[in-house]
Amino acid sequence: MAAALTGVTPGPRSRRGVLRWIATHSIALAIGLMFVLPLVFVALTAFMSDRQALTSDLWPRSWHPENFAEVFHTAPLLRYFGNSLMYSLLATAGMLLSSVPAAYALARMRWRGRQAVFLIVIAAMMIPPQVLSVPLYVLWARLHLTGTLWPLIVPYFLVDAFSIFLLRQFFLTIPQSYLDAARVDGCGDLRALLRVLLPMTRPGIAAVSLFCFMYTWNDYFGPLLYAGENPDKWTLSLALASFRGAHxxxxxxxxxxxxxxxLPVILLFVIAQKSFVRGITFTGVKG
Amino acid sequence: MRRIGVATACLALALAAGACGGVETGSSGTAQAPAANEKVSLSVWSKFSGRELGLLQKALDGFHGKHPNITVDNRGGQDDDKVAQAIRGGNPPDVAISFSTDNIGQFCSSGAWQDLKPYITRDKLDLNQIPAATRTYTEFKGTRCAMPLLADVYGLYYNKAMFAKAGITAPPKTMSELFEYAKKLTVFNPDGSIKVAGFVPTIGFYSNHVQMWAANWGVQWKGQDGKSALGTDPQWQAMLEWAKKFTDFYGKDKLAKFTAGLGQEYSPDQAFEKGQIAMAMDGEYRTAFITAEAPDLDYATAPFPVADNKPDLYGGGYTTGTIIGIPKGAKNAGAAWELVKYMSTDTGALQGLAQGLKNVPSTVPSLQDPTLQQDEHFKTFLDIFANPNLSTNPASSNGGAYLKTAEDFATSYQSGGVPDLKAGLAKTAAQIDADAQLGG
Amino acid sequence: MSAKPNAVPAAGSLSWIRPRPGHWIRPLAFMAPALVGFAVFFAYPLGALLYYSFTRYDLLNTPVWVGLRNYAFLLTQDPLARKAAYNTVWLVVVITVLRLIFATGVAAVLARIRNGAGLFRTLIYLPALAPPVAATLVFTFLFNPGTGPVNTVLGWVGVKGPLWFSDPAWAKPALTLLTLWVSGELIIILLAGMLDVPAELYEAAGLDGAGSIRRFWHITLPSIAPVLFFGVINSIILGLQYFTQAVVAASVASGSADIAGSQRVIGYPDNSTLTFPVWLYQQGFHYYNMGYASAMSIALFVVSTVFTVFFVYRLRRGSHGEEAA
Known part of the structure; x- marks a missing residue:
């Protein structure tokens, strides 16, 4: 997989090969441009004057980097950033605390009802988030916790079906013999998990954490439902959605x-590109 | 993190008992005003922002001056949706201010806003100081859950310079005249796109909402039987056909492109203020925006034109208003009532706010304001307010849902999506009646 | 989109590598938070949902039992629910079909790339990283009918661009284009699947003199069938919960001053972007017809469960096959 992803394959040899090389790479270039040009237009527009941004010009006549500073003046971006960060970090931490042991129990322990619980995990994972929004909202409203991000964070400390599922898949890839060896050494389940499984599945855990972080960072429905009423608790996504209303x-x-x-998401991707790609392909291909 | 602990404990409780803390049930009694030496803090939520929020703050400062023990936390940008959510979450403000009366039926019938009658009786407050139309739109089926905080009246704004250039001497008085004048006032670019629109007829654009037009067309929302009259009152058909003809004059696509490039309604880029629109329907508050944001604009105001077949309606118009009330679950209802009473009946407070916001004062004594009477732009609206043909849209227990249904249909017809207008209106009426059952 | 990345995994193994026979207390200790979580955030709400769906409830007054009235209203008296269901089905079908064709095509080109593959992969994945709200804003800007780059470029080649997000006929196609733009994840999964196809298979076919299209049709596609199955389920789930993009696009294109999700702008233009979850949200959290919203939720739940069952069935069949092997 890793070799294939870095794309190390021999170059063209024959003349026909050269033509084919040019053809495929031109098509790929066109496709690549299609994906990236919208972002280029956006970045260029971000540097235009307000007047020019209202025209159909594509290239800034004069550059206005102060637009970015202006954004910070018109909206408390740092507060929204802090809220987003709190939501994502706490959710990811909570997910790791609750889902790692559960995934271990589902992957590496034998007990009655395991199959049934695994089916529940799948069912919970596939349910559209809007389905349970009414009763959950009622529940949190009774606890007087609407208007905050806690209704979104607290559940991660108990359960996150998607992460349990994915972690279980990662844990299944570790040969049982390693765990058996650990047990022979006198390790219990907890120590087998901490000493053997976790170090060996570190890349997988990194991928699951990234997914959890990205999902919560990008989430719009959850914050809209619970924090929409309270601008002090808005996340970046929520603030961005209302930004154009005001401007x-x-x-x-x-x-x-x-x-x-x-920007933060793209930076995260650049730093952790390998984990991303590994995680994505793992969810799709490997069982 | 302590909240999480509390939350988990409550979760267990909630599961067992079905409630934790619960939303307090509304009491039919009254809460006492705090004693003079008791320190109380009130939170007030409204949708005001920027300049207008500052004006509200001034009025609240006046209240604090009279009640030094009560401090007020003034929070802007909170619309009806947010207040409704906060009430249900059990963290409501002490006082809520809503910009429109669209949802009054829902507020009163669901108990989301507390019934103020016990307070009014206790304090022997005279409601006759509020004009009748305003009294009507602040209660629902005998439940008074809100007090008026200034009124809004809608009329015609027109650009005098453009009128002069087009050789038009007086504002239009009928809908046909409005259409004719708009044609003369519209300027196209060389490429055929719109440069200046005489009047933008798009429903949903700025103040072009069906309920606001409805007053000047004399249309009925409900028949004698209490059912929706959209299918039975021919004025509905006339109004929408007019709107469609108007749209077709510009071309639907051209109009959409034009409006997509216009500034937001409450920003300095608003199109009438920018001279991109020659005539517009708008509320009296626009005069204050123009003074602040486009002081050089050469404009005038007049009552909005009326349907050709109902000329006697001229001079009247649509009214609604800002309302103020106490949400269910408010922590300091007693002090909140003092604030509501002050804001809605104190002549000085109302006049100060009315002069700043350029809103119509909502009590009889405060209407006698010489400053407002002298402003020629504003006087038009005081006259409309005093006109017997002033009207408003009916309240409904499912709030503004019926307005959305009607406006959706109107928009759809206007953009050419409805082949049979009459049948479509009848269907929309049936829909409004069915929806009312769901909510009620 | 509210969907988690690949909320649906590919057919996998349910077979258990034999663990040490354990006491039931241990697994319970490991599973305890999750089991409590399932009870509180899954089982209880499902039960409550069913109950609320038979009531009239506004979260202020106690629920009033109304029997099947909400369901009757949903099925017979709510044209907007019908319209919303139509929009959602439209999106599910079109998104699923186009997304798979598009992603397979792009992946097939990338699989043949010899130089700079890593760069291309990054470019294609970049839009998928953007928060959905940001991606939607990008598209409403690109496709804005007055001055947007898309219609400008179309104008250069003499095509009069449509009004996109402001035209009821073009709003859903525009949303579909947006979904294709952010389908980098599926492309990477498909690409990995294609690169995993053993070279011997192609070589064997090459000896038979098969052309590249036939090789793709007869070898590549069957080999990545499990991944495609994953893609179908993933796209269906994505379509069923389509919410964020629809709400944000409607709010921005309508030019309303209200915050996204306000009742006036929902579904703009002409309810063409009113999806089933959006209407559910509107009924539940703007009108506070929570009983009715619950009945709508049950309907959505039933439909998504059909696909879940189908998926689990495939999963189990796959695992039985492996056990037999």
Missing amino acids: QVQWNLTMAATVLVM
């Missing part, structure tokens, strides 16, 4: 805000 014709500012919201 209708200022496409340059709106696009600058969009760039700012996307």
Whole structure:
């Protein structure tokens, strides 16, 4: 997999090969441009003056990097950033605490009802988030916790079906002999998990954590439902959605805000690209 | 983190008992005002922002001056949706201010806003100081759950310079005249796109909402039987056909492109203020925006034109207003009532706020305001307010749902999506009646 | 999209590598938080949902039992629910079909790339990383009818671009394009599947003189069938819960001053972006017809469960096959 992903394959040899090389690479280039050009237009617009952003010009006549500073003046971006970060970090930490042991029990322990619980995990994973929104909202409203992000964070400390599922799949890839060896050494389940399984599945755990972080960071429905009423608790996504309402014709500012919201995620991707790709392909291909 | 602990404990309780803390049940009694030496803090939520929020703060400062023990936390940008959520979450503000009366039926019938009658009786407050139309739109089926905090009245704004250039001397008085004048006032770019629109007829654009037009067309929302009259009152058909003809004059696509490039309604880029629109329906508050944001604009105000077949309606118009009330579960209902009473009946407070916001004062004594009377732009609206043809849309227990249903249909017809208008209106009426059953 | 990345995994193994026979207390200790979590955030809400669906409830007054009235209203008296269901089915079908064709095509090109494959993969995955709200804003800007780059470029080649997010006929196609733009995840999964196809298979076919299209049709596609199955289920689930993009696009395109999700702008233009979850949200959290919203939730639950059952069935069949092997 790793070799294939870095794309190390021999270059063209024959003349026909050269033509074919040019053809496929041109198509690929066109496709690549199609994916990336929208982002380029957005970035360019973010640097335009408000006047020019209202025209159909594609290239800034003069550059206005101060647009980005302006965004910070018009909206408390740092507070939203803090809220997003709190939501994502706490959720990811909670997910790891609750899901790692559960995934271990599902992957590496034998007990009655395991199959049934695994089916529940799948069912919970596939249910659209809107389905349970009414009763859950009622529950949190009775606890007087609506208007905060806690209704979104607390569940991660108990259960996150998707992460349990994915972690279980990762744990299944470790040969049983390693665990048996650990047990022979006198390790219990907990120590087998901590000493053997966790170090061996570190890349998998990194991938699951990234997914959890990204999902919560990008989440819109959850914060809209629970924190929509309280602007102090808005996340970046929520704030961005209402940003254009307040700055209708200022496409340059709106696009600058969009760039700012996307930036952390893209940085995270650049840093952890390998884990991302491994995690994605793992969910799709490997059983 | 302590909250998590509390939450988990409560979760267990909630599962066992079905409630934890619960939303307090509304009491029919009254809460006492705090003693003069008792320190109380009130939270007030409204949708005001920027300049207007500052004006509200001034009025609240006046209240604090009279009640030094009560401090007020003034929070803007909170619309009806947010207040409704907060009430249900058990963390409501002490006082809520809503910009429109669309949801009054829901507020009163569901108990989301507390019934104020016990307080009014206790304090022997005279409601006759509030004009009748305003009294009507602040209660629902005998439950008074809100007090008026200034009124809004809608009329016509027109650009005098553009009128002069087009050789038009007086504002239009009928819908046909409005259409004719708009044609003369519209300027197209060389490529055929719209440069200046005489009037934008798009329903949903700025103040173009069906309930606001409805007053000037004299349409009925409900028949004698209490059922929706959309299918039976021919005025509905006339109004929508007019709107469609108007749209077709510009071309639906051209109009959409034009409006997509216009500034937001409450920003300095608003199209009338920018001279991109020659005539517009708008509320009296626009005069204050123009003074602040486009002081050089050469404009005038007049009552909005009326249906050709109902000329006697001219001079009236649509009214609604900002309302103030106490949400269910408010922590300091007693002090909140003092604030509501002050804001809705104190002549000085109302006049100060009315002069700043350029809203119509909502009590008879406060209407006698010389400053407002002298403003020629504003006087138009005071006259409309005093006109017997002033009207508003009926309240409904499912809030503004019927307005959305009607407006959705109107928009759909306007953009050419409805072949048979009459049948479509009848269907929409049936829908409104069915929806009312679901909510009620 | 509210969907987690690949919320649906590919057919996998349910077979258990034989563990030491354990006491039941240990697994219980490991599973305890999850079991409590399932009880509180899954089982209890499902039961409560069913109960609320038979009531009229506004979260202020106690629920009033109304029997089947909400369901009757949903099925016979709510044209907007019908419209919303139509929009959702439209999105499910079109997104599933186009997303798979598009992703397979792009992956097939990338699989043949010899130089710079890593760079291309990054470019294609980049949009998928963007928060859905940001991606939607990007598209409403690109496709804005007045001055957007898309219609500008179309104008250069003499095509008069449509109004996209402001035209009821074009809003859903525009949302579909947005979904294709952010399908980098599926492309990477399909690409990995294609690269995993053993070279001997192609070589064997090459000896038979098969052309590249036939090789793709007869060898590549069957080999990645499990991944495609995953893609189908994933796209269906994605389509069924389509919410964020629809709400944000409607809010931005309508030019409303209200915050996203406000009742006036939902579904704009002409309810063409009103999806079933959006209407459910509107009924539940704007009108507070929570009983009715619960009945709608039950309907959505039933439909998504059909696909879950189908998926689990395939999963189990797959695992039985492996056990037999």
